[in-house]
Amino acid sequence: MKITRIRARVFEWKGRTVPPQAHFCANAMDMLWSRGDTMGTFRFHGWTVVEVETDDGLVGIGNVALAPRIAKQIIDQYLAPLVIGQDPFDYEYLWQRMYRSTLAWGRKGVAMAAISAIDIALWDLMGKATGRPVFKLLGGRTKEKIPCYASKLYRTDLADMQREAQSYLDQGFSAMKMRFGYGPKDGPAGVRKNLDSVAAVREVIGYDVDLMLECYMGWNLEYAKRILPKLERYEPRWLEEPVIADDIDGYAELNQLTSIPISGGEHEFTSYGFRQLLDKRAVSVIQYDTNRVGGITAAHKVNALAEAYSVPVIPHAGQMHNYHLTMSTLASPMSEFFPVHDVEVGNELFYYIFEGDPTPQNGYIDLDEHKPGLGLTLSEKYLDQFNIIE
Numbered sequence: 001m002k003i004t005r006i007r008a009r010v011f012e013w014k015g016r017t018v019p020p021q022a023h024f025c026a027n028a029m030d031m032l033w034s035r036g037d038t039m040g041t042f043r044f045h046g047w048t049v050v051e052v053e054t055d056d057g058l059v060g061i062g063n064v065a066l067a068p069r070i071a072k073q074i075i076d077q078y079l080a081p082l083v084i085g086q087d088p089f090d091y092e093y094l095w096q097r098m099y100r101s102t103l104a105w106g107r108k109g110v111a112m113a114a115i116s117a118i119d120i121a122l123w124d125l126m127g128k129a130t131g132r133p134v135f136k137l138l139g140g141r142t143k144e145k146i147p148c149y150a151s152k153l154y155r156t157d158l159a160d161m162q163r164e165a166q167s168y169l170d171q172g173f174s175a176m177k178m179r180f181g182y183g184p185k186d187g188p189a190g191v192r193k194n195l196d197s198v199a200a201v202r203e204v205i206g207y208d209v210d211l212m213l214e215c216y217m218g219w220n221l222e223y224a225k226r227i228l229p230k231l232e233r234y235e236p237r238w239l240e241e242p243v244i245a246d247d248i249d250g251y252a253e254l255n256q257l258t259s260i261p262i263s264g265g266e267h268e269f270t271s272y273g274f275r276q277l278l279d280k281r282a283v284s285v286i287q288y289d290t291n292r293v294g295g296i297t298a299a300h301k302v303n304a305l306a307e308a309y310s311v312p313v314i315p316h317a318g319q320m321h322n323y324h325l326t327m328s329t330l331a332s333p334m335s336e337f338f339p340v341h342d343v344e345v346g347n348e349l350f351y352y353i354f355e356g357d358p359t360p361q362n363g364y365i366d367l368d369e370h371k372p373g374l375g376l377t378l379s380e381k382y383l384d385q386f387n388i389i390e
């Protein structure tokens with residue numbers, strides 16, 4: 001089988017979106033003196049869909065959500081020429097070819113996200129060519145079904161957050177993740193508001209349900225050191241991205257500070273990046289996203305590393321490209337799940353572009369072992385609500 005074409009299209013949402021609310025999620029831009037919508041630069045209202053076509057008519061599907069227009073340019077101008085004419089089963093060679101040819105400016109960020117999209121498509125192709133789901137090519141079924149945690153609970157009015165938390169309990173979830181809305185710039189009053197939001201959710205869900213806390217890089221080391229001890233009483237499953245991804249020593253200091261596990265990795269790339277996090281004991285939970293980290297080829301390597309360090313892998317975002325990694329290794333105990341709702345931050349846009357993602361039943365999802373490849377198709381339902389850039 002030979003690759004004949006790489007088609008990268010940018011899907012830009014033009015449909016209705018939920019207007020941003022102040023303080024709905026702390027983030028790295030909050031550190032800067034700016035007013036208005038600081039989450040604006042962290043919206044995923046565009047997504048690049050990659051289709052790898054072959055000479056026997058099979059088409060593999062990959063995706064990338066980080067800087068989709070730039071990712072498309074990198075794919076079209078640099079990566080496609082490296083893989084066209086090649087055999088998708090030479091995926092390690094092709095991964096090295098894409099990685100080493102862009103090392104001078106790639107390695108992390110959008111170049112690695114672009115490589116991820118092509119790599120995911122290669123694995124989809126290998127599954128389709130062998131008639132097996134991708135997880136059966138990686139390690140097979142390690143779980144009867146995959147536990148998942150409901151992930152939204154953006155910082156809004158506490159009563160609304162309590163109603164949302166209750167709705168996840170009613171759907172059978174026994175784990176959920178909430179977002180903090182305040183950080184260093186908001187002072188002691190912001191600390192109080194952060195603590196009040198955790199108390200409010202705990203009041204509804206009790207302590208027999210896992211609660212994860214998301215900072216999305218919106219704090220700094222000094223602030224995190226002050227608030228962490230105050231959070232211990234709420235027994236969080238983990239505290240996520242308290243500092244920026246480059247502050248690995250800050251992560252390591254926080255991870256040793258209290259009983260609260262520190263998680264991260266959705267903004268880290270390749271097995272080299274995760275080796276650093278693991279060697280420094282910087283995280284107690286690894287959260288790469290397969291459409292960023294280097295695709296399935298890189299994620300599979302990180303899973304092996306994590307297993308050797310006994311650090312669990314709970315990939316960012318759920319979505320099919322991550323579910324196959326979780327199903328195929330004991331190192332990954334569960335998945336994130338973004339509830340389906342109107343387009344807001346944009347993580348949920350995945351459901352408007354693709355069909356095939358499993359719907360949770362009572363807090364679990366399962367993968368169909370009779371569906372070859374990733375098990376995704378492009379949805380026709382919302383095409384009129386996208387501008388598509390060929």
Ligand SMILES: O=C(O)[C@H](O)[C@H](O)[C@@H](O)CO
Nearest residue numbers: 025151216316317345347
């Ligand atoms: O862990 C997550 O789900 C991410 O940090 C979210 O995608 C981010 O958008 C903040 O909610």
Ligand SMILES: [Mg+2]
Nearest residue numbers: 214216240266
């Ligand atoms: Mg996160």
